[in-house]
Amino acid sequence: MKAMHEKLIFEHSAPGRSAEAQYPQVPVEAPIPAALRRAGAPLLPEVSELQAVRHFTRLSQLNFSIDTHFYPLGSCTMKYNPKACNQYAMLPELLNRHPLAPESTGQGILQILYELQEMLKEVTGMRGVSLTPMAGAQGEFAGVAMIRAYHKARKDLARVEIIVPDAAHGTNPATATMCGCTVKEIPTLPNGDIDLDSLRAAVGPQTAGIMLTNPSTIGVFERHIDDLRRIVHEAGGLLYYDGANLNAILGKVRPGDMGFDVIHMNLHKTFSTPHGGGGPGSGAVGVSERLLPFMPVPIVGSDGDRYRWLDEKDLPQTIGRLSGFMGNTGVLLRAYIYMRMLGRDGMQRVSEFATLNSNYLAARLRAAGFELAYPGRRASHEFIVTLRREAHEWGTNAMDFAKRLLDYGFHAPTTYFPLLVPECLLIEPTETESKEELDAFVDAMIAIRREAETEPDKLKGAPWTLPVRRLDDVRAAKQLDLTWKAA
């Protein structure tokens, strides 16, 4: 029987209890001057080891996850995380190595990271790779910072504007701001391509670059990428590739060959490192020739058969460091193992079967009467269903469908993103799902649609079968309760 409710860990506490096998028992009085001592103990749980294990195991059972549920969260690439990637990344020698230990004691890990850089160069078609950004958004930051550094090095100081399509991820404009740039949005055409006339009008001597996802966030490939690249490059701007959707094109078309100057990859998406309930991610960046000097450090270099860290001395024009050490090494290890297990052919199968699954799901949902947002286009690894008719006719919106899907045992797709499609579900099945699972999802969508017509309250009140029913977000934001306090 699965847990449906679990008390807070603090409510399991009893004074004086703890997991005593886990820390030194010889009493020590920390030799701290009185003025620097803590007054009063912090509120930490007082529980036995079993109580802690049971509590957190029960909490885990309240989650949906890839291991337990189909999780077609668009733009997040929720594919299977092979167990081997975790097992072999957690070998004691790899776990226990201090990041500042001499390079002579880390030739194994350095070789792994070097080979990972080389493989990522190959799959992206870029000239250099730095693994240090700790998530996609930090990779974006590195990318835009490099674009700025490039223009500054050329004394082209007016270039501070970043162009983003209106369908872009929110991180794109937020990143541009963090890099001290201004943001200009350009529209997407009804057919899903970018409006090139608007782009032509937008570029100029102020253009630092454009941030693009391709396939775009609406799940279609930007067909005029060649023209687009020419417009931006001729105006003196650079092209940034947001790698959120790299899974769609792995081995089929490379960002470097499309003419992008810088890309970030989400290793936790395309290369199957765990999403972990919200991280850790890893946002490695790749660059074209002209951005090589600006890459964030450290980077692994090789002098013949010895590997070493390249730092500010090797790359004097680097944008610098983004983390306390060298990024999320443990995540990089998992990506490395995954890539070695896929190999050159397996890597191409990723995009093939991700696209097959997506187009199959789109075709079946369309045949079942759902409206696709871009019916005239080939789906990439994801696609959008718009529920505007269902909302209009029966008052059941995309969120209602999403919540009802949870009752049917499916994690909901991404809802209300991208913002330009009304009542949308962004659906990304990934390549690791079977046809049976996709068929079951279609069956659930059809059943929910029938409910929407005949018993709409079943949707509006959903979910009914989860640990909690729909939560009051307004109350959460107005009556802030962010920490537990003893009664």
Next chain:
Amino acid sequence: MPFIPHTEDDIRTMLEAIGAPDIDALFDEIPANLRAPGLPGVPPALNEMEVGRLLAGFATRDGRPLNFIGAGAYEHHIPSAVWAIVTRGEFYSAYTPYQAEASQGTLQLLYEYQTMMASLTALDISNASLYDGASGLAEACLMAVRANRKSKSQRILLPAALNPTYRDVVQVIAGNQNIAFELLPYDQKGGQTLVSALEPYSGQDITAVVLQQPNFFGTLEDADAATDWAHANNALLIGVVNPTSLAVLKPPGQWGGLGADIAVGDGQPLGVPLSSGGPYFGFMATRTEHVRQMPGRIIGRTLDLDGKPGFTLTLQAREQHIRRSKATSNICTNQGLLVTAATIYMSLLGARGLAQVAGTSMQRTQQLVDALTRVPGVRLAFDRPRFHEAVLLLDRPVKPVLEALARRGIVGGADISARYPSLGNALLVCATETRTLADIDTYAQALAETMRNSAAAA
């Protein structure tokens, strides 16, 4: 096909449903001139058995040297239960809890974490994590600029005794937004930041003062004085702290008369392995009045339709997916899994266990300092009280000594000479509760022999 479940029948049926002749046709919107010919630079696939051998080989090559480095990442005992639970698929393979009803496990855990961190730092609230301590400090500086409405200057004072890599990262991340960072010197004898160094700034418009406790040298700072100075000058005080130390040291919320305004740090010591530098996680706590300026995910407790308590992401209007270019930060994915580890770790140890870890680490470091300073040519740099790190000064360059020690299976500390040239040949060492007296003795003997041999060679 590894990890791909499709049979030949499946593929045929699916293509029929789509109306496509083959899988390649699904890529027909990509211009033909851009199609990649394959990935010849990627090696052929290995199966799990082969990749296991490969990784075991790399691991064996690196071995398990005896470690005495801290410098921002600390080797503590990690209870087996921590990662046994963290790697459960329900935590490991879930994502950001956008669908709250299907993510109550992760959300409740994060709420418990926020409670623990707020209490540990003695501040009101905590977010659900940032990437690491260094980038967390950069976010704290950006937050201070937004939160301190009395200040227009965007001037922030950083101690020279702050982890120098943190200084680098802060400059990279916050430097594009016209924030000026100025350096506060440390006392050459004690290693603490000189409160007198703040005096020249009295009466000026300063946005925030940063103080690291314990500082990069392991020395304990006079946090009360710095905090009171900051508040007297309408500046915010940002404390950079080691979470283990907070079990015994005065926490930021208790600094000075009013307490620090923002506390940040690296959560790695709380159950996260060293792992060559990451993934770790950054934590951030603050007062309630600043909550809308805080970056990152925040979890709130609320009620569901039936009036039953539950947990959800809240205050999302601060974040990039809503506010876009006006968000408090571009952060999206953070370090959820590492926070899961830290929450389980803190639950197992409790306040008493964490204080024992802190106290034992302090004791071991003192024993290490005593043993190493008995070696001819080695002396202690600073005489002030410290936590679990210390700077030693050698009578010769540090790097060759560390290399010689590494050949004997000892990772002897961090060479900080290049970052602090005025110290000379400076070695930052650390011993936690994981080092035994025998380990310390092994190190002291190896150091004595190394020093003797190289003296003989010279």
